[in-house]
Amino acid sequence: MSKKRIVVIGGTAAGPKAAARAKRLDQTAEVTLLQKAPELSMASCGYPYYVSGEVRDRAMLLATPVGVVRDPAFFAGAKGVAALVGTEVTAIDRAARTVAWKRAATGETGHLPYDKLILATGSMPKVPPIPGRELAGVTTLSSLADADGLRAVAAAAKGGQAVIVGGGLIGMETCEALVTAGMAVTVVEALPHILSFLDPELALLVEKHARAKGATIVTGVGISEILGAAGKVTGVRLADGRELPCSLVVMAIGVSPNVALAKAAGLTLGATGGIAVNAHMTTSDPDIYAAGDCVEVLNRLTGKPMLAPYGDLANLEGRVAGENAVLGDKATFPGTIGSGICKVFDFAAASTGLSERRAREAGFEVVTAINAGPDIPGFMGAKPVVSKIVVEAGTGRILGFACVGAGNVNRQAAEMAMAILGGLTVDDVAMADLPYAPPYSLAIDHAIGTAHIVQNKMRGLMQGQSCVAVKGRLDAGETPFLLDVRGPKEFEEMRLGLGETLVPLGQLRKRLGEMPADKNAPIVAYCKVSMRGYEAESILEAAGYTNVTVMEGGLAAWPFALEK
């Protein structure tokens, strides 16, 4: 058998994984990795922490867990892979089965034959055609060179002002990094709220937190122009005319799959613009695989292709592509459910599966619930989390779960991702047997509690509305009877201040006379997290009230200003 020649284009995540996997499974194969950038296997998701200075040593972004930098010598020795850096592939000749390459530093060019080719060309930051985008001081956070530049700017610009265009994952991580580095940061998001993978109920809580940490968040308006003088950024102008002075603009409105080579080679692209692949990560050419940010993958919940440019999926896709390139198309990548998490100051914000908005867009009829509460018992030093669950009406199948807060969002999101992957229903999660001890979770785990709430709603045992929905009713001029059922001390410390009536839950059975005379009058009951609000609904309904709603998550989930 002649040696199989495997060529991999791209050296960040999917590429190195594919190359290493291919070589491990076929030590006779000649595996060559071509990388345009000077570095290999960069931990690009770590760039924000490098910009902030939290990651002190640049080499750590490039090193194995024991500190060996993943350079060409490492790839040759440890992985048996020939890695060529600073080497751009300029064309693919599918008929000849060769790629043409060029080394920018030397001008050298050449061709490399392949039996199987793996494209891992990644993505590029979107930069819309805004006037001024060419000014010095306008950057993205896409490459390690970008990160080096931003780190230097941030370190030098103590007290300076930065504008981040886009309040997605990278935008918010960069926001934290620059605030941590001492800059005054404004995030400008054209959509109604940041972190579009979240529904507004949770996204607005993250915004509130980011503001409390000193960031300025501007939503619902885009950038019309980047202003400058002498070739340098001096500010941005928003679509509504406002001007924000700044010396640094970070464009973080998302990424596009880097498909130029694939397109030029005539490979099929999908409707999303990513390279079309099947479950084996095979492109329209059976000798060419693709993996990572450059492809579109199946959303397992909607059944439709989507772009999912995440480092974890890139690794899994690369593993499949690498294996199939040497062993034939047997391994499969089943697709994504859209799991993500990001750190925004002291909050984590995570989502897995579909948000309510995306579920409805995909045609699902859904029931949702919001739950706020501690992550672990109070006596162990609890921190709050707020979650939202999205459930398919009828089947009870969990379609989505999101969670934000200072508490242990990570466990909640990871376990619910597995629940969604397992096709679990609300009833399944409501009775799930999860590891419990006070340092690690509540006796009734937060996500299980969330399932209990939506289960109660689905069975008609609880009528609930989110804080955002209640605020919407108030803003629309409705005047429900707002019933706060907390204790007087709690009321003194924090309250809506919107004309609510305080009747502590423990006294409610005896003070029904203070409720509206009209038993059909709308009542909105709540407490700190609305567990007592739910008890109140139960008591009021037993007393004949017909229009009682619980404000889900209570004051802990109220994303707007409070009286105090």
Added chain:
Amino acid sequence: MSKKRIVVIGGTAAGPKAAARAKRLDQTAEVTLLQKAPELSMASCGYPYYVSGEVRDRAMLLATPVGVVRDPAFFAGAKGVAALVGTEVTAIDRAARTVAWKRAATGETGHLPYDKLILATGSMPKVPPIPGRELAGVTTLSSLADADGLRAVAAAAKGGQAVIVGGGLIGMETCEALVTAGMAVTVVEALPHILSFLDPELALLVEKHARAKGATIVTGVGISEILGAAGKVTGVRLADGRELPCSLVVMAIGVSPNVALAKAAGLTLGATGGIAVNAHMTTSDPDIYAAGDCVEVLNRLTGKPMLAPYGDLANLEGRVAGENAVLGDKATFPGTIGSGICKVFDFAAASTGLSERRAREAGFEVVTAINAGPDIPGFMGAKPVVSKIVVEAGTGRILGFACVGAGNVNRQAAEMAMAILGGLTVDDVAMADLPYAPPYSLAIDHAIGTAHIVQNKMRGLMQGQSCVAVKGRLDAGETPFLLDVRGPKEFEEMRLGLGETLVPLGQLRKRLGEMPADKNAPIVAYCKVSMRGYEAESILEAAGYTNVTVMEGGLAAWPFALEK
């Protein structure tokens, strides 16, 4: 409709949950809770942290998240439940549908009629008939009174010596509490290792950690006598004759279901000794439910009943019992998979599903793998975790997963519990889409990596053995070629010192001449975590070696002493 009378016996976890749920779902019901102890809704899983002083305020163990103590007034006002404390039920008259009660403080007695009765009588600590068990200074950690006593002893006995009999969950939590409180602690476990829910590979790592934290762990030998003078404990004698001086003995060899009332009333008990219930938590009497530590429940993996005395399950079972008591037998508790976690100093130790031992005992043919590594990327401040996965041969279904270490065991165990509940296979988990960002997980999540390893083993791509198995071979006189493929600096810092040969992975392809001349000679390859060990196997097999084994988890999973 006449008001339904619901009587609940037991006020710790399952009882209060059942009572509150019943009342919420039927506000017309008269719900009465009878509790022998003076307190209600005690967070008993928090006792160790109260003993150590970490939980400063006793009331926090009894309070709601907003600090309201759950006393009878709270239950009456907030929950609409009449809770009678200090009130022991002495008998159940099933024909008359009444319970007889007695108040120890006053000698008062009485009867209470019920339409539906819920037993939540909990468990009692096992105290074997060891001579000396009646001495002052011998205690358990079962009640809040026990916790009060232990806390006082620990606070007073700075420098004193304590022996804990039993190295299970409570034993090890108590060990940490007493060491933290300043005592010299010896844990005596009659079984070969502590934490019997773990297989030895992981349990021995926890022992190693506990020893490093100052605890003495004695395994494989029981206690034959508790020694005393003047009615007070002075030491314990082990079955092998050794004597350990101490002023405090904590018996923590487990709990038995408290079934005296149920047995006297003629209710059916299961083979395990717990009250037999169906999925509706109904006992052999359709008007009597039972929930919590006193019942036996279905193990969903073995299909057999088991005792599962855990606070989280008690709550879920109580919720089902309470609902069914008022709405009829519709709600179901699906059973347990045996999920648990505990903190042992800076380690967490968790298990979900079956250990290898329990899976084999249940008749499963299994494949296992051990994985050691960081919980998050090194540049974010990783901490190590070690896990073991147990997979059903043939189907690939995950039967069990355990994880220990200083890193984020909690997320790993919770997500894998959900994977087991969802019936996921190794292939499913190997391609799972979990939330990833550097502060929260690896790009290839640790549990996904563990699935990759066992998948490689099942496909014959990797031959692996645990450190315990390798040690067993060495102890049995085998002399495999031990191949350490780390770097020289790593080798200087830490090594087995058992005659191993160091050939860094990156040089292995060129230094095959240093391998045994006999291509069939047994070789054991490893590194720090054995990722490089696996690469080495692949290289050596390609070079014709036929008997290469990877020592799974590498030195990070080696639970025995190292040369350095």
